[in-house]
Amino acid sequence: MNAGKHERARTEEFARVSEIQLKDVSVAFATTGGTPGSSEARGHVESSEARGSVGSSDVEGIVGNSGGSAKSGIRFVLQEVDLEVRRGDWIAIIGRNGSGKSTLGRVMAGLLPVSRGVCERGDGRVQLVFQNPDAQIVGETVWEDVCFGLENLAVPTEEMPARAEAALSKVGLLEKKDADVSTLSGGQKQLLAVAGCLAMQAEVLIFDEATSMLDPESRASLLRVAADLHLTGRTVVWITQWMDEVVRAERVAALETGRVVFEGTPEQFFYGRDGEDSPSDRLHFAPPYAVQVARALEQTGVALRTRPLLPEQVGDAL
Ligand SMILES: Nc1ncnc2c1ncn2[C@@H]1O[C@H](COP(=O)(O)OP(=O)(O)OP(=O)(O)O)[C@@H](O)[C@H]1O
The missing domain is CATH 3.40.50.300 (P-loop containing nucleotide triphosphate hydrolases)
Incomplete structure:
Protein backbone atom coordinates (compact mmCIF):
# COMPACT_ATOMS: atom_id res chain seq x y z
CA MET A 1 0.00 0.00 0.00
CA ASN A 2 1.52 3.36 -0.92
CA ALA A 3 1.83 6.07 1.70
CA GLY A 4 -1.17 8.04 0.44
CA LYS A 5 -3.45 5.01 0.45
CA HIS A 6 -2.17 3.95 3.83
CA GLU A 7 -2.88 7.39 5.25
CA ARG A 8 -6.38 7.40 3.74
CA ALA A 9 -7.13 3.94 5.15
CA ARG A 10 -5.93 5.04 8.56
CA THR A 11 -8.09 8.15 8.41
CA GLU A 12 -11.14 6.15 7.36
CA GLU A 13 -10.54 3.69 10.17
CA PHE A 14 -10.24 6.63 12.54
CA ALA A 15 -13.47 8.19 11.32
CA ARG A 16 -15.34 4.99 12.11
CA VAL A 17 -14.13 4.61 15.65
CA SER A 18 -13.66 8.11 16.82
CA GLU A 19 -15.59 11.34 16.99
CA ILE A 20 -13.05 14.10 17.34
CA GLN A 21 -9.30 14.17 16.92
CA LEU A 22 -7.22 17.26 17.45
CA LYS A 23 -3.64 17.06 16.27
CA ASP A 24 -1.22 19.88 16.93
CA VAL A 25 -4.15 22.30 17.02
CA SER A 26 -3.49 25.96 17.75
CA VAL A 27 -5.94 28.83 17.77
CA ALA A 28 -4.94 32.46 17.54
CA PHE A 29 -6.99 35.57 18.02
CA ALA A 30 -6.12 38.94 16.61
CA THR A 31 -5.84 41.46 19.39
CA THR A 32 -6.21 44.53 17.21
CA GLY A 33 -9.16 43.58 15.00
CA GLY A 34 -8.89 40.88 12.29
CA THR A 35 -8.98 41.20 8.58
CA PRO A 36 -12.48 42.29 7.72
CA GLY A 37 -13.76 40.74 4.57
CA SER A 38 -11.13 38.04 4.46
CA SER A 39 -12.53 34.58 4.02
CA GLU A 40 -9.80 33.38 6.28
CA ALA A 41 -10.80 35.48 9.27
CA ARG A 42 -13.80 33.78 10.81
CA GLY A 43 -13.28 33.82 14.55
CA HIS A 44 -16.83 34.91 15.13
CA VAL A 45 -18.54 32.03 13.40
CA GLU A 46 -22.22 32.15 12.68
CA SER A 47 -23.47 28.66 12.06
CA SER A 48 -27.00 27.60 11.34
CA GLU A 49 -26.31 24.79 13.76
CA ALA A 50 -25.02 27.01 16.52
CA ARG A 51 -27.55 27.51 19.22
CA GLY A 52 -26.48 30.64 21.01
CA SER A 53 -23.84 33.23 20.45
CA VAL A 54 -20.26 32.35 19.73
CA GLY A 55 -17.86 35.04 20.80
CA SER A 56 -18.94 38.61 20.97
CA SER A 57 -15.69 40.48 20.76
CA ASP A 58 -14.62 42.57 17.85
CA VAL A 59 -11.51 40.51 17.24
CA GLU A 60 -11.43 37.59 14.90
CA GLY A 61 -9.81 34.18 14.67
CA ILE A 62 -6.88 33.90 12.31
CA VAL A 63 -6.89 30.96 9.97
CA GLY A 64 -4.04 29.82 7.80
CA ASN A 65 -1.36 31.54 9.81
CA SER A 66 1.43 29.04 9.62
CA GLY A 67 3.86 31.16 11.60
CA GLY A 68 4.71 29.51 14.90
CA SER A 69 5.17 32.40 17.22
CA ALA A 70 2.83 35.08 18.41
CA LYS A 71 3.51 38.31 16.65
CA SER A 72 2.21 41.74 17.36
CA GLY A 73 -1.57 41.75 17.24
CA ILE A 74 -1.97 37.98 17.31
CA ARG A 75 -2.28 35.90 20.43
CA PHE A 76 -2.35 32.12 20.51
CA VAL A 77 -4.90 30.95 23.06
CA LEU A 78 -4.59 27.25 22.26
CA GLN A 79 -1.26 25.75 21.40
CA GLU A 80 -0.24 22.31 20.13
CA VAL A 81 -3.28 20.57 21.54
CA ASP A 82 -3.34 16.82 20.81
CA LEU A 83 -6.53 15.26 22.03
CA GLU A 84 -8.77 12.45 20.93
CA VAL A 85 -12.39 12.08 21.95
CA ARG A 86 -13.73 8.63 21.12
CA ARG A 87 -17.29 7.60 20.54
CA GLY A 88 -19.01 7.05 23.87
CA ASP A 89 -16.33 8.86 25.93
CA TRP A 90 -17.09 11.16 28.82
CA ILE A 91 -14.18 13.57 28.98
CA ALA A 92 -13.90 16.50 31.38
CA ILE A 93 -11.98 19.57 30.23
CA ILE A 94 -10.79 21.69 33.11
CA GLY A 95 -8.64 24.75 33.57
CA ARG A 96 -8.58 28.19 35.12
CA ASN A 97 -10.46 31.16 33.66
CA GLY A 98 -8.90 32.05 30.35
CA SER A 99 -7.02 28.77 29.95
CA GLY A 100 -8.80 28.06 26.66
CA LYS A 101 -11.59 25.63 27.61
CA SER A 102 -14.38 27.37 25.70
CA THR A 103 -12.13 27.93 22.71
CA LEU A 104 -11.36 24.23 22.69
CA GLY A 105 -15.05 23.38 22.98
CA ARG A 106 -15.86 25.63 20.04
CA VAL A 107 -13.09 24.11 17.95
CA MET A 108 -14.46 20.65 18.74
CA ALA A 109 -17.95 21.76 17.77
CA GLY A 110 -16.68 23.15 14.48
CA LEU A 111 -17.70 26.67 15.42
CA LEU A 112 -14.19 28.03 15.42
CA PRO A 113 -11.53 27.35 12.81
CA VAL A 114 -8.03 26.35 13.86
CA SER A 115 -5.01 28.42 12.97
CA ARG A 116 -2.75 25.41 12.66
CA GLY A 117 -3.05 21.66 12.95
CA VAL A 118 -5.87 19.28 12.19
CA CYS A 119 -9.29 18.93 13.73
CA GLU A 120 -11.09 15.84 12.45
CA ARG A 121 -14.61 14.91 13.35
CA GLY A 122 -16.33 11.60 12.72
CA ASP A 123 -19.81 11.35 11.27
CA GLY A 124 -21.77 12.20 14.40
CA ARG A 125 -23.37 15.59 14.92
CA VAL A 126 -21.63 17.69 17.59
CA GLN A 127 -23.66 20.25 19.56
CA LEU A 128 -22.75 22.69 22.29
CA ALA A 254 -6.44 19.88 32.09
CA LEU A 255 -5.56 23.06 30.25
CA GLU A 256 -3.11 25.69 31.37
CA THR A 257 -2.58 28.77 29.22
CA GLY A 258 -3.84 26.99 26.16
CA ARG A 259 -1.85 23.77 26.52
CA VAL A 260 -2.96 20.36 27.70
CA VAL A 261 -0.88 19.81 30.83
CA PHE A 262 -2.56 16.62 32.03
CA GLU A 263 -4.55 13.86 30.40
CA GLY A 264 -5.65 10.75 32.23
CA THR A 265 -8.34 9.32 34.47
CA PRO A 266 -9.89 11.25 37.37
CA GLU A 267 -8.19 8.79 39.72
CA GLN A 268 -4.80 9.57 38.20
CA PHE A 269 -5.59 13.28 38.33
CA PHE A 270 -6.48 13.35 42.01
CA TYR A 271 -4.21 10.62 43.38
CA GLY A 272 -1.28 10.63 40.92
CA ARG A 273 0.14 7.83 38.78
CA ASP A 274 2.52 5.27 40.31
CA GLY A 275 3.48 7.27 43.34
CA GLU A 276 3.89 10.61 41.53
CA ASP A 277 2.49 13.75 43.15
CA SER A 278 -1.15 14.38 42.51
CA PRO A 279 -1.54 16.46 39.32
CA SER A 280 -4.55 18.15 40.92
CA ASP A 281 -2.29 19.42 43.73
CA ARG A 282 0.40 20.44 41.29
CA LEU A 283 -2.16 22.41 39.28
CA HIS A 284 -3.85 23.79 42.41
CA PHE A 285 -7.27 22.21 42.02
CA ALA A 286 -8.71 21.32 45.42
CA PRO A 287 -9.82 17.67 45.25
CA PRO A 288 -13.43 16.72 45.93
CA TYR A 289 -14.57 15.74 49.39
CA ALA A 290 -14.20 11.95 49.01
CA VAL A 291 -10.59 12.34 47.89
CA GLN A 292 -9.83 14.67 50.79
CA VAL A 293 -11.31 12.14 53.25
CA ALA A 294 -9.33 9.28 51.69
CA ARG A 295 -6.08 11.21 51.85
CA ALA A 296 -6.72 12.23 55.47
CA LEU A 297 -7.36 8.58 56.36
CA GLU A 298 -4.16 7.47 54.62
CA GLN A 299 -2.20 10.09 56.53
CA THR A 300 -3.42 8.63 59.80
CA GLY A 301 -2.14 5.21 58.69
CA VAL A 302 -5.37 3.69 57.39
CA ALA A 303 -4.64 1.49 54.37
CA LEU A 304 -7.32 1.91 51.74
CA ARG A 305 -8.23 -0.87 49.34
CA THR A 306 -9.33 1.50 46.58
CA ARG A 307 -9.07 5.18 45.74
CA PRO A 308 -12.53 6.66 46.19
CA LEU A 309 -13.75 9.56 44.08
CA LEU A 310 -17.38 9.72 45.23
CA PRO A 311 -18.63 9.90 48.84
CA GLU A 312 -20.47 6.60 48.41
CA GLN A 313 -17.17 4.89 47.49
CA VAL A 314 -15.39 5.80 50.74
CA GLY A 315 -17.04 2.98 52.72
CA ASP A 316 -15.95 0.38 50.15
CA ALA A 317 -12.37 1.64 50.27
CA LEU A 318 -12.02 0.82 53.99
N1 LIG B 1 -13.11 36.06 20.36
C1 LIG B 1 -11.99 36.27 21.04
N2 LIG B 1 -11.12 37.19 20.69
C2 LIG B 1 -9.97 37.39 21.36
N3 LIG B 1 -9.59 36.70 22.43
C3 LIG B 1 -10.43 35.76 22.82
C4 LIG B 1 -11.67 35.48 22.19
N4 LIG B 1 -12.28 34.46 22.84
C5 LIG B 1 -11.47 34.13 23.84
N5 LIG B 1 -10.35 34.91 23.84
C6 LIG B 1 -9.24 34.85 24.78
O1 LIG B 1 -8.74 33.54 24.74
C7 LIG B 1 -8.37 33.09 26.04
C8 LIG B 1 -9.09 31.80 26.32
O2 LIG B 1 -10.48 32.08 26.43
P1 LIG B 1 -11.53 30.95 26.73
O3 LIG B 1 -12.86 31.62 26.83
O4 LIG B 1 -11.37 29.85 25.77
O5 LIG B 1 -11.05 30.46 28.16
P2 LIG B 1 -11.85 29.64 29.26
O6 LIG B 1 -10.86 28.70 29.86
O7 LIG B 1 -13.08 29.06 28.68
O8 LIG B 1 -12.21 30.77 30.31
P3 LIG B 1 -13.52 30.94 31.24
O9 LIG B 1 -13.43 29.84 32.26
O10 LIG B 1 -13.34 32.30 31.81
O11 LIG B 1 -14.72 30.80 30.35
C9 LIG B 1 -8.75 34.20 26.99
O12 LIG B 1 -7.60 34.93 27.30
C10 LIG B 1 -9.72 35.04 26.21
O13 LIG B 1 -9.63 36.38 26.59
Whole structure:
Protein backbone atom coordinates (compact mmCIF):
# COMPACT_ATOMS: atom_id res chain seq x y z
CA MET A 1 0.00 0.00 0.00
CA ASN A 2 1.52 3.36 -0.92
CA ALA A 3 1.83 6.07 1.70
CA GLY A 4 -1.17 8.04 0.44
CA LYS A 5 -3.45 5.01 0.45
CA HIS A 6 -2.17 3.95 3.83
CA GLU A 7 -2.88 7.39 5.25
CA ARG A 8 -6.38 7.40 3.74
CA ALA A 9 -7.13 3.94 5.15
CA ARG A 10 -5.93 5.04 8.56
CA THR A 11 -8.09 8.15 8.41
CA GLU A 12 -11.14 6.15 7.36
CA GLU A 13 -10.54 3.69 10.17
CA PHE A 14 -10.24 6.63 12.54
CA ALA A 15 -13.47 8.19 11.32
CA ARG A 16 -15.34 4.99 12.11
CA VAL A 17 -14.13 4.61 15.65
CA SER A 18 -13.66 8.11 16.82
CA GLU A 19 -15.59 11.34 16.99
CA ILE A 20 -13.05 14.10 17.34
CA GLN A 21 -9.30 14.17 16.92
CA LEU A 22 -7.22 17.26 17.45
CA LYS A 23 -3.64 17.06 16.27
CA ASP A 24 -1.22 19.88 16.93
CA VAL A 25 -4.15 22.30 17.02
CA SER A 26 -3.49 25.96 17.75
CA VAL A 27 -5.94 28.83 17.77
CA ALA A 28 -4.94 32.46 17.54
CA PHE A 29 -6.99 35.57 18.02
CA ALA A 30 -6.12 38.94 16.61
CA THR A 31 -5.84 41.46 19.39
CA THR A 32 -6.21 44.53 17.21
CA GLY A 33 -9.16 43.58 15.00
CA GLY A 34 -8.89 40.88 12.29
CA THR A 35 -8.98 41.20 8.58
CA PRO A 36 -12.48 42.29 7.72
CA GLY A 37 -13.76 40.74 4.57
CA SER A 38 -11.13 38.04 4.46
CA SER A 39 -12.53 34.58 4.02
CA GLU A 40 -9.80 33.38 6.28
CA ALA A 41 -10.80 35.48 9.27
CA ARG A 42 -13.80 33.78 10.81
CA GLY A 43 -13.28 33.82 14.55
CA HIS A 44 -16.83 34.91 15.13
CA VAL A 45 -18.54 32.03 13.40
CA GLU A 46 -22.22 32.15 12.68
CA SER A 47 -23.47 28.66 12.06
CA SER A 48 -27.00 27.60 11.34
CA GLU A 49 -26.31 24.79 13.76
CA ALA A 50 -25.02 27.01 16.52
CA ARG A 51 -27.55 27.51 19.22
CA GLY A 52 -26.48 30.64 21.01
CA SER A 53 -23.84 33.23 20.45
CA VAL A 54 -20.26 32.35 19.73
CA GLY A 55 -17.86 35.04 20.80
CA SER A 56 -18.94 38.61 20.97
CA SER A 57 -15.69 40.48 20.76
CA ASP A 58 -14.62 42.57 17.85
CA VAL A 59 -11.51 40.51 17.24
CA GLU A 60 -11.43 37.59 14.90
CA GLY A 61 -9.81 34.18 14.67
CA ILE A 62 -6.88 33.90 12.31
CA VAL A 63 -6.89 30.96 9.97
CA GLY A 64 -4.04 29.82 7.80
CA ASN A 65 -1.36 31.54 9.81
CA SER A 66 1.43 29.04 9.62
CA GLY A 67 3.86 31.16 11.60
CA GLY A 68 4.71 29.51 14.90
CA SER A 69 5.17 32.40 17.22
CA ALA A 70 2.83 35.08 18.41
CA LYS A 71 3.51 38.31 16.65
CA SER A 72 2.21 41.74 17.36
CA GLY A 73 -1.57 41.75 17.24
CA ILE A 74 -1.97 37.98 17.31
CA ARG A 75 -2.28 35.90 20.43
CA PHE A 76 -2.35 32.12 20.51
CA VAL A 77 -4.90 30.95 23.06
CA LEU A 78 -4.59 27.25 22.26
CA GLN A 79 -1.26 25.75 21.40
CA GLU A 80 -0.24 22.31 20.13
CA VAL A 81 -3.28 20.57 21.54
CA ASP A 82 -3.34 16.82 20.81
CA LEU A 83 -6.53 15.26 22.03
CA GLU A 84 -8.77 12.45 20.93
CA VAL A 85 -12.39 12.08 21.95
CA ARG A 86 -13.73 8.63 21.12
CA ARG A 87 -17.29 7.60 20.54
CA GLY A 88 -19.01 7.05 23.87
CA ASP A 89 -16.33 8.86 25.93
CA TRP A 90 -17.09 11.16 28.82
CA ILE A 91 -14.18 13.57 28.98
CA ALA A 92 -13.90 16.50 31.38
CA ILE A 93 -11.98 19.57 30.23
CA ILE A 94 -10.79 21.69 33.11
CA GLY A 95 -8.64 24.75 33.57
CA ARG A 96 -8.58 28.19 35.12
CA ASN A 97 -10.46 31.16 33.66
CA GLY A 98 -8.90 32.05 30.35
CA SER A 99 -7.02 28.77 29.95
CA GLY A 100 -8.80 28.06 26.66
CA LYS A 101 -11.59 25.63 27.61
CA SER A 102 -14.38 27.37 25.70
CA THR A 103 -12.13 27.93 22.71
CA LEU A 104 -11.36 24.23 22.69
CA GLY A 105 -15.05 23.38 22.98
CA ARG A 106 -15.86 25.63 20.04
CA VAL A 107 -13.09 24.11 17.95
CA MET A 108 -14.46 20.65 18.74
CA ALA A 109 -17.95 21.76 17.77
CA GLY A 110 -16.68 23.15 14.48
CA LEU A 111 -17.70 26.67 15.42
CA LEU A 112 -14.19 28.03 15.42
CA PRO A 113 -11.53 27.35 12.81
CA VAL A 114 -8.03 26.35 13.86
CA SER A 115 -5.01 28.42 12.97
CA ARG A 116 -2.75 25.41 12.66
CA GLY A 117 -3.05 21.66 12.95
CA VAL A 118 -5.87 19.28 12.19
CA CYS A 119 -9.29 18.93 13.73
CA GLU A 120 -11.09 15.84 12.45
CA ARG A 121 -14.61 14.91 13.35
CA GLY A 122 -16.33 11.60 12.72
CA ASP A 123 -19.81 11.35 11.27
CA GLY A 124 -21.77 12.20 14.40
CA ARG A 125 -23.37 15.59 14.92
CA VAL A 126 -21.63 17.69 17.59
CA GLN A 127 -23.66 20.25 19.56
CA LEU A 128 -22.75 22.69 22.29
CA VAL A 129 -24.67 23.61 25.42
CA PHE A 130 -23.47 27.01 26.57
CA GLN A 131 -22.91 28.42 30.03
CA ASN A 132 -25.64 31.03 29.96
CA PRO A 133 -29.10 29.45 29.81
CA ASP A 134 -30.52 32.56 28.13
CA ALA A 135 -27.88 32.67 25.40
CA GLN A 136 -29.26 29.68 23.54
CA ILE A 137 -33.02 30.08 23.76
CA VAL A 138 -34.52 31.23 20.48
CA GLY A 139 -38.17 30.15 20.57
CA GLU A 140 -40.98 31.78 22.51
CA THR A 141 -42.36 28.49 23.75
CA VAL A 142 -40.59 25.27 24.70
CA TRP A 143 -42.03 23.54 21.64
CA GLU A 144 -40.98 26.33 19.27
CA ASP A 145 -37.50 26.34 20.71
CA VAL A 146 -36.91 22.65 20.32
CA CYS A 147 -38.28 22.77 16.76
CA PHE A 148 -36.03 25.67 15.81
CA GLY A 149 -32.98 23.50 15.15
CA LEU A 150 -35.08 21.04 13.19
CA GLU A 151 -36.31 23.80 10.92
CA ASN A 152 -32.72 24.90 10.40
CA LEU A 153 -31.81 21.38 9.40
CA ALA A 154 -34.79 21.30 7.03
CA VAL A 155 -36.23 18.25 8.74
CA PRO A 156 -39.54 17.35 7.03
CA THR A 157 -42.46 18.92 8.91
CA GLU A 158 -44.16 15.57 9.49
CA GLU A 159 -41.05 14.22 11.27
CA MET A 160 -40.73 17.16 13.66
CA PRO A 161 -43.36 16.33 16.30
CA ALA A 162 -42.00 12.86 17.01
CA ARG A 163 -38.43 14.10 17.25
CA ALA A 164 -39.34 17.10 19.41
CA GLU A 165 -41.51 14.99 21.71
CA ALA A 166 -38.88 12.30 22.16
CA ALA A 167 -36.22 14.90 22.95
CA LEU A 168 -38.39 16.79 25.45
CA SER A 169 -39.44 13.60 27.12
CA LYS A 170 -35.80 12.51 27.48
CA VAL A 171 -34.99 15.62 29.52
CA GLY A 172 -38.28 15.59 31.45
CA LEU A 173 -39.77 18.70 29.82
CA LEU A 174 -42.58 17.22 27.76
CA GLU A 175 -45.24 18.43 30.18
CA LYS A 176 -43.94 21.96 29.68
CA LYS A 177 -44.06 21.87 25.90
CA ASP A 178 -46.54 24.76 25.65
CA ALA A 179 -44.90 26.86 28.34
CA ASP A 180 -43.46 30.26 27.55
CA VAL A 181 -39.67 29.92 27.80
CA SER A 182 -39.53 33.01 30.03
CA THR A 183 -41.31 31.00 32.74
CA LEU A 184 -38.55 28.33 32.85
CA SER A 185 -35.86 28.23 35.51
CA GLY A 186 -32.21 28.39 34.47
CA GLY A 187 -31.94 24.64 34.94
CA GLN A 188 -34.99 23.99 32.78
CA LYS A 189 -33.55 26.26 30.08
CA GLN A 190 -30.36 24.19 30.05
CA LEU A 191 -32.44 21.03 29.78
CA LEU A 192 -34.32 22.64 26.90
CA ALA A 193 -31.00 23.36 25.20
CA VAL A 194 -30.09 19.69 25.62
CA ALA A 195 -33.47 18.71 24.16
CA GLY A 196 -32.72 20.91 21.15
CA CYS A 197 -29.42 19.06 20.67
CA LEU A 198 -31.12 15.68 21.01
CA ALA A 199 -33.85 16.58 18.55
CA MET A 200 -31.07 17.35 16.08
CA GLN A 201 -29.74 13.86 16.82
CA ALA A 202 -26.47 15.05 18.30
CA GLU A 203 -24.05 12.21 18.97
CA VAL A 204 -21.60 14.40 20.83
CA LEU A 205 -22.71 16.92 23.43
CA ILE A 206 -20.27 19.54 24.63
CA PHE A 207 -21.37 21.18 27.87
CA ASP A 208 -19.43 24.43 28.30
CA GLU A 209 -19.65 25.16 32.02
CA ALA A 210 -23.34 24.47 31.59
CA THR A 211 -23.95 24.11 35.32
CA SER A 212 -22.08 27.19 36.49
CA MET A 213 -25.15 29.42 36.64
CA LEU A 214 -27.43 26.78 38.18
CA ASP A 215 -28.53 26.05 41.73
CA PRO A 216 -27.38 22.71 43.22
CA GLU A 217 -30.63 20.92 42.41
CA SER A 218 -30.61 22.02 38.76
CA ARG A 219 -26.91 21.15 38.50
CA ALA A 220 -27.65 17.68 39.74
CA SER A 221 -30.51 17.21 37.32
CA LEU A 222 -28.44 18.37 34.32
CA LEU A 223 -25.67 16.00 35.38
CA ARG A 224 -28.20 13.15 35.68
CA VAL A 225 -29.49 13.81 32.17
CA ALA A 226 -25.92 13.92 30.82
CA ALA A 227 -25.09 10.67 32.62
CA ASP A 228 -28.19 9.05 31.17
CA LEU A 229 -27.29 10.19 27.65
CA HIS A 230 -23.78 8.87 28.14
CA LEU A 231 -25.14 5.50 29.25
CA THR A 232 -27.16 5.31 26.08
CA GLY A 233 -24.09 5.88 23.92
CA ARG A 234 -23.71 9.64 23.53
CA THR A 235 -20.27 11.17 23.78
CA VAL A 236 -20.00 13.83 26.48
CA VAL A 237 -17.41 16.60 26.64
CA TRP A 238 -17.89 18.27 30.00
CA ILE A 239 -16.11 21.61 30.43
CA THR A 240 -16.06 22.59 34.07
CA GLN A 241 -14.24 24.12 36.99
CA TRP A 242 -16.10 21.96 39.53
CA MET A 243 -13.97 19.09 40.75
CA ASP A 244 -16.99 17.14 41.99
CA GLU A 245 -18.19 17.08 38.38
CA VAL A 246 -14.79 15.93 37.11
CA VAL A 247 -15.12 12.66 39.03
CA ARG A 248 -18.13 11.73 36.86
CA ALA A 249 -15.90 11.65 33.78
CA GLU A 250 -13.88 8.73 32.45
CA ARG A 251 -11.02 10.98 31.35
CA VAL A 252 -9.78 14.42 32.28
CA ALA A 253 -7.81 16.89 30.19
CA ALA A 254 -6.44 19.88 32.09
CA LEU A 255 -5.56 23.06 30.25
CA GLU A 256 -3.11 25.69 31.37
CA THR A 257 -2.58 28.77 29.22
CA GLY A 258 -3.84 26.99 26.16
CA ARG A 259 -1.85 23.77 26.52
CA VAL A 260 -2.96 20.36 27.70
CA VAL A 261 -0.88 19.81 30.83
CA PHE A 262 -2.56 16.62 32.03
CA GLU A 263 -4.55 13.86 30.40
CA GLY A 264 -5.65 10.75 32.23
CA THR A 265 -8.34 9.32 34.47
CA PRO A 266 -9.89 11.25 37.37
CA GLU A 267 -8.19 8.79 39.72
CA GLN A 268 -4.80 9.57 38.20
CA PHE A 269 -5.59 13.28 38.33
CA PHE A 270 -6.48 13.35 42.01
CA TYR A 271 -4.21 10.62 43.38
CA GLY A 272 -1.28 10.63 40.92
CA ARG A 273 0.14 7.83 38.78
CA ASP A 274 2.52 5.27 40.31
CA GLY A 275 3.48 7.27 43.34
CA GLU A 276 3.89 10.61 41.53
CA ASP A 277 2.49 13.75 43.15
CA SER A 278 -1.15 14.38 42.51
CA PRO A 279 -1.54 16.46 39.32
CA SER A 280 -4.55 18.15 40.92
CA ASP A 281 -2.29 19.42 43.73
CA ARG A 282 0.40 20.44 41.29
CA LEU A 283 -2.16 22.41 39.28
CA HIS A 284 -3.85 23.79 42.41
CA PHE A 285 -7.27 22.21 42.02
CA ALA A 286 -8.71 21.32 45.42
CA PRO A 287 -9.82 17.67 45.25
CA PRO A 288 -13.43 16.72 45.93
CA TYR A 289 -14.57 15.74 49.39
CA ALA A 290 -14.20 11.95 49.01
CA VAL A 291 -10.59 12.34 47.89
CA GLN A 292 -9.83 14.67 50.79
CA VAL A 293 -11.31 12.14 53.25
CA ALA A 294 -9.33 9.28 51.69
CA ARG A 295 -6.08 11.21 51.85
CA ALA A 296 -6.72 12.23 55.47
CA LEU A 297 -7.36 8.58 56.36
CA GLU A 298 -4.16 7.47 54.62
CA GLN A 299 -2.20 10.09 56.53
CA THR A 300 -3.42 8.63 59.80
CA GLY A 301 -2.14 5.21 58.69
CA VAL A 302 -5.37 3.69 57.39
CA ALA A 303 -4.64 1.49 54.37
CA LEU A 304 -7.32 1.91 51.74
CA ARG A 305 -8.23 -0.87 49.34
CA THR A 306 -9.33 1.50 46.58
CA ARG A 307 -9.07 5.18 45.74
CA PRO A 308 -12.53 6.66 46.19
CA LEU A 309 -13.75 9.56 44.08
CA LEU A 310 -17.38 9.72 45.23
CA PRO A 311 -18.63 9.90 48.84
CA GLU A 312 -20.47 6.60 48.41
CA GLN A 313 -17.17 4.89 47.49
CA VAL A 314 -15.39 5.80 50.74
CA GLY A 315 -17.04 2.98 52.72
CA ASP A 316 -15.95 0.38 50.15
CA ALA A 317 -12.37 1.64 50.27
CA LEU A 318 -12.02 0.82 53.99
N1 LIG B 1 -13.11 36.06 20.36
C1 LIG B 1 -11.99 36.27 21.04
N2 LIG B 1 -11.12 37.19 20.69
C2 LIG B 1 -9.97 37.39 21.36
N3 LIG B 1 -9.59 36.70 22.43
C3 LIG B 1 -10.43 35.76 22.82
C4 LIG B 1 -11.67 35.48 22.19
N4 LIG B 1 -12.28 34.46 22.84
C5 LIG B 1 -11.47 34.13 23.84
N5 LIG B 1 -10.35 34.91 23.84
C6 LIG B 1 -9.24 34.85 24.78
O1 LIG B 1 -8.74 33.54 24.74
C7 LIG B 1 -8.37 33.09 26.04
C8 LIG B 1 -9.09 31.80 26.32
O2 LIG B 1 -10.48 32.08 26.43
P1 LIG B 1 -11.53 30.95 26.73
O3 LIG B 1 -12.86 31.62 26.83
O4 LIG B 1 -11.37 29.85 25.77
O5 LIG B 1 -11.05 30.46 28.16
P2 LIG B 1 -11.85 29.64 29.26
O6 LIG B 1 -10.86 28.70 29.86
O7 LIG B 1 -13.08 29.06 28.68
O8 LIG B 1 -12.21 30.77 30.31
P3 LIG B 1 -13.52 30.94 31.24
O9 LIG B 1 -13.43 29.84 32.26
O10 LIG B 1 -13.34 32.30 31.81
O11 LIG B 1 -14.72 30.80 30.35
C9 LIG B 1 -8.75 34.20 26.99
O12 LIG B 1 -7.60 34.93 27.30
C10 LIG B 1 -9.72 35.04 26.21
O13 LIG B 1 -9.63 36.38 26.59
